[in-house]
Amino acid sequence: MSALTSSVKAMVFDTFGSVVDWRGSITRDLTRWGAENGYSCDWTALAVKWRSLYQPSMEKVRSGQREWTILDVLHRESLEQLLPEFGLEKMTEAQRQHVNKVWHRLDGWPDAVAGLTRLKSKYIIAPLSNGNVSLLTDIAKYTGLPWDLNLSTEVFRCYKPQPQSYLGVANILQLDPSEVMMCAAHNDDLAAARKVGLKTAFWPRPTEHGPEQKTNLSASENWDIVAKDIRDLATQMGV
Structure with a gap:
């Protein structure tokens, strides 16, 4: 077991574009x-x-x-x-x-449910999305996303990338920020999370914005994990 996989207790996920194909x-x-x-x-x-x-x-x-x-x-x-x-x-x-x-009523990317289900076997998993609680709850029911809890930024009455959204996760789960991993297909989300002490994981969604997409095609920084998709993230996180 690596130092990373032993230290991370919770993994939170950007949802629009990263987990579901809006x-x-x-x-x-x-x-x-x-x-x-x-x-x-x-x-x-x-x-x-x-x-x-x-x-x-x-x-x-x-x-x-x-x-x-x-x-x-x-x-x-x-x-x-x-x-x-x-x-x-x-x-x-x-x-x-x-x-x-x-x-x-958004569908998950093909790897989302399987990858999250594997991660759930070892880690607390939740969305950390700007979608409100009812929206994220409906997506989870519609798509079968196996979250342990729902961490909409509505809970913290702020919107990412405000620092209190990321720090709110650590606070509500009674974890140190370094025990929480922010997982997303968007480099700017990860940069904001890293700035306040969270671990980070990236994978690309090269068709999120269509065939002409030019952003977030690759990792812009040396994130803790750079994966191919959520299934590969699970593999790299030891599950």
Whole structure:
């Protein structure tokens, strides 16, 4: 057993893009729904544009421009901005609610459930995502993600990469930050976690943003673990 695998007690996971395929899932889900309900648009373009509003909407909360607001609400506000652009402004309130909840119906990447199940046999595993508790709970039920508990940043009333999100994990699990490993397909998430003392693990998701993706194709730093996917992460973590 390596020093790393013996010292880590909990592994927390970025979820959107790292564990679940938001772009592909939204495209598939809303393509089906649109066909059934008489709406047609470039659903992939909608997903990408919607996601592009994710960080700006959270930054207003992080910066104190607005009070704490959960991601479901931010997603709905962003959706309302996009409906006219995509010719969807005639959707009813019930339809808008259903479309907004597409973020609750995301499929895992092919390696996610199997890899997490192996890691769960030895480590505490949980999401550390900016998704709110109900959103992450629904994804876990929908996809079969075997989390031990749900560590939405909503629990800490902040959004990554604010330090209290990572330190909150250690505090709530009564662990030293060095006993917690942040696991993600995004280098910036890991950099913020490392800065406050967490261990780090990276794997690439080269199609998260589509065939033209140019970011997070490889590790930008010497993370504690660099894996091919979550199954390979489990192998490197001794399970």
